[in-house]
Amino acid sequence: MRLVIFLWCFIALVSAAPQYHVLPSLRDRAAIQNSWQKERIEKVIPRILEKYNVDMWIIAQREYGEDTVFWSLKMAETFAARRRTIYIFERTNGTYRHHIFLDNTAQIWKDVRSVVEKADPRSIVLNIDQDIAFSDGLHAGEREILERTLGPWRARIRREPNVAVEVIETRVDGMLEVYRQMMENVHAMISEAFSARTITPGQTTTMDLVWWYRERIQAQNMTTWFHPSVEVFRKGGHDKVPNEPEDEDVVILPGDVLHVDVGVVAYGLATDTQHMGYVLAEGETEPPATIKNALRTHSNKMQDAVRRALKVGSTGDDVLKESLEDIERQGVVGTVYSHPIGDW
Numbered sequence: 351m352r353l354v355i356f357l358w359c360f361i362a363l364v365s366a367a368p369q370y371h372v373l374p375s376l377r378d379r380a381a382i383q384n385s386w387q388k389e390r391i392e393k394v395i396p397r398i399l400e401k402y403n404v405d406m407w408i409i410a411q412r413e414y415g416e417d418t419v420f421w422s423l424k425m426a427e428t429f430a431a432r433r434r435t436i437y438i439f440e441r442t443n444g445t446y447r448h449h450i451f452l453d454n455t456a457q458i459w460k461d462v463r464s465v466v467e468k469a470d471p472r473s474i475v476l477n478i479d480q481d482i483a484f485s486d487g488l489h490a491g492e493r494e495i496l497e498r499t500l501g502p503w504r505a506r507i508r509r510e511p512n513v514a515v516e517v518i519e520t521r522v523d524g525m526l527e528v529y530r531q532m533m534e535n536v537h538a539m540i541s542e543a544f545s546a547r548t549i550t551p552g553q554t555t556t557m558d559l560v561w562w563y564r565e566r567i568q569a570q571n572m573t574t575w576f577h578p579s580v581e582v583f584r585k586g587g588h589d590k591v592p593n594e595p596e597d598e599d600v601v602i603l604p605g606d607v608l609h610v611d612v613g614v615v616a617y618g619l620a621t622d623t624q625h626m627g628y629v630l631a632e633g634e635t636e637p638p639a640t641i642k643n644a645l646r647t648h649s650n651k652m653q654d655a656v657r658r659a660l661k662v663g664s665t666g667d668d669v670l671k672e673s674l675e676d677i678e679r680q681g682v683v684g685t686v687y688s689h690p691i692g693d694w
Contacts, residue, residue, distance in 0.1 A: 367538075367541065368534045368535075368537035368538040368541055369534065369538055370534075370535055370538045370539075370570065371531040371532075371534060371535055373531075373570070373571050373572065373616055376571075379426070379616070379617050380425075380426035380427060381426075382524065382528070382617060383425075383426035383617055383618050384425055384426050385524070386522050386524065386525060386618075387423065387424070387425060387426075389522045389523070390422065390423065390517065390520070390522060391423065391439075391448055393522075394517060394520050394522065395407070395439050395448070395517060396439075396441060396446040398512075398513055398516050398517060398520075399439060399441045399446075399513070400441060401516075402475075402510050402512060402513055403473070404441065404473055404475050404508075404510060404513060405440065405441055405442050405469070405471030405472050405473045405474070406438065406439070406440045406441070406442070406466070406469060406471035406473065406474045406475070407437075407438070407439045407440075407474075407475045407513055408436065408437070408438050408439075408462070408474060408475070408476055408496065409423070409436065409437040409438075409477060409487070409488075410434070410435075410436045410437075410488065410492045410496050411431045411434070411435055411436075411487070411488075411489065411492060412431060412433070412434050412435075412489070412492065413430055413431050413432060413433055413434070413435075414430055414431070415431070415489050415492075416430065416431045416487070417477055417487030417488060417489075418477070418483060418484050418485075418486070418487035418514070418518075419477060419484065419487055419514045419517060419518060420435070420487070421618070421693045421694060422517055422518045422693040423437060423517075426618065432452050433452055433453060433454035434451075434452070434453060434454055434458055435450070435451070435452050436449075436450070436451040436458060436462060437449070437450055438450075438451075438462065438465055440465070440469045440471060442469045442470070442471055449465055459495065459499045462496075462499055463499050463500075463501070466499075466500060466503050470503075471503070471506060472506060473506055473508050474500065474503060474506050474507050474508070475507075475508060475509070475510045475513050476488050476493065476496070476507055476509070477514050478493065478509055479509060479511040481511070482511045482514075482515060484511075484514050484515050484518055484690065485511030485512075485513075485514040485515055486511075487514070518690075518693060519690075525617075525619065528616075528617055528619065529619055529621075532572075532614060532616055532617075532619060532621055533621055533623070535570060535572070535614065536612065536613075536614055536621055536623050537623075539563065539566055539567070539570070539612070540610060540612070540623070540625050540627075542566070543559055543562060543563060543566075543610065544608060544610070544625075544627035548562060549602055549629070551602055551603055551604050551606075551629055552601065552602075552603060552604075553601070554601070554602050555599045555600060555601050555602065556580040556581065556582060556598065556599060556600045556602065557580075557599040559578075559580040559602075559610070560577070560578050560579065560580050563578040563580075563610075563612050564577075564578065567612075567614055570614075571616070572614040572615060572616045573614070573615045573616075574612070574613055574614055574615060575613055575615050575620050575691075575694055576613055576622075578610065578611060578612040578613075579609075579610070579611045579612075580608065580609070580610050581600075581608070581609040581610075582600045582602060582603075582606045582607070582608060582609075583606070583607040583608075583609065584603070584605070584606050584607070585605065602629060603629065604629050604630065604631040604632055605629060605630075605631040606628075606629045607626060607627070607628055607629075607641070608626060608627040608628070608629065609624065609625075609626050610624065610625055610626075610627075611623075611624045613691075615694050618693050618694055619693070619694070620691045620693075620694050621691075622689075622691055628641060647682070648682050648683075648684060651677060651680055651682050652673075652677055652682060652684050652686070655672075655673045655676035655677045655680075655682075656669070656673045656686060658672075658673075658676065659672040659673045659676065666688070669686075670686055673686045674686060
């Protein structure tokens with residue numbers, strides 16, 4: 351029994367079949383990650399502070415209670431904040447400086463106060479925001495003691511959520527090429543999983559595939575940030591709710607439509623990919639016309655609508671609104687869904 355793969359949300363813009371890329375050693379990857387971290391701190395952050403007219407940005411956290419943006423600023427060899435870790439980025443008197451304090455005593459707050467007094471910033475941004483998680487990483491206890499430390503400079507605190515968001519979202523040189531290789535690894539993995547090399551209809555179950563993905567990810571010297579899921583959509587089967595966890599262990603049969611949600615992590619970067627596949631029924635050499643027609647008249651049109659809406663300078667809401675209006679004009683019923691991933 352053969353399987354045919356078709357794509358649901360996104361297509362690889364390559365003509366050849368996806369191939370696995372052998373990743374460098376962990377040591378070599380760490381050197382690459384640390385070069386990205388250096389570029390972020392030395393080039394990206396001062397540019398963003400200037401863009402939003404921010405004189406000082408303070409990020410304070412304790413061990414195992416990290417600020418959300420911490421993962422975009424740490425070295426590759428760092429797995430948690432040490433003791434209490436405080437970053438201060440300042441842009442005062444035409445000069446950019448950054449400070450990193452690691453301590454577990456009251457001295458760290460004296461050091462912070464000394465930097466603030468010397469810089470005398472007109473504005474201080476802390477990561478506090480009611481709407482954006484990536485900009486709301488300052489824990490309540492840290493905020494209380496930090497505000498006491500600032501004393502009269504407390505009146506200069508302002509909220510600018512885009513500082514944290516843009517630091518996290520900015521891709522420095524080299525990241526995108528690595529990300530393309532990671533994504534080709536994911537496409538190669540899905541191609542292997544949704545094939546007769548991995549699935550025997552009538553025997554292989556969805557949980558067999560889930561754990562196959564976990565093992566394959568590990569074998570490729572990568573990890574993941576969520577447990578994969580594999581679902582079966584079967585003619586006459588019960589309706590499923592999108593994005594709900596799939597706990598059933600279902601035997602895969604001819605004529606089934608398969609859905610996978612899988613992501614990998616390497617170099618501190620994370621992926622998130624959903625694809626679908628079809629198991630050819632007895633006597634079939636290609637998917638039924640109804641499935642191919644659905645891809646052409648709905649899925650592909652939705653893909654094209656989203657791609658048209660993706661323009662430099664547009665916000666996520668702009669893209670969402672334009673995409674939905676586009677598919678509505680074409681008579682397509684569907685949803686557009688995405689979410690930020692961040693750094694790991």
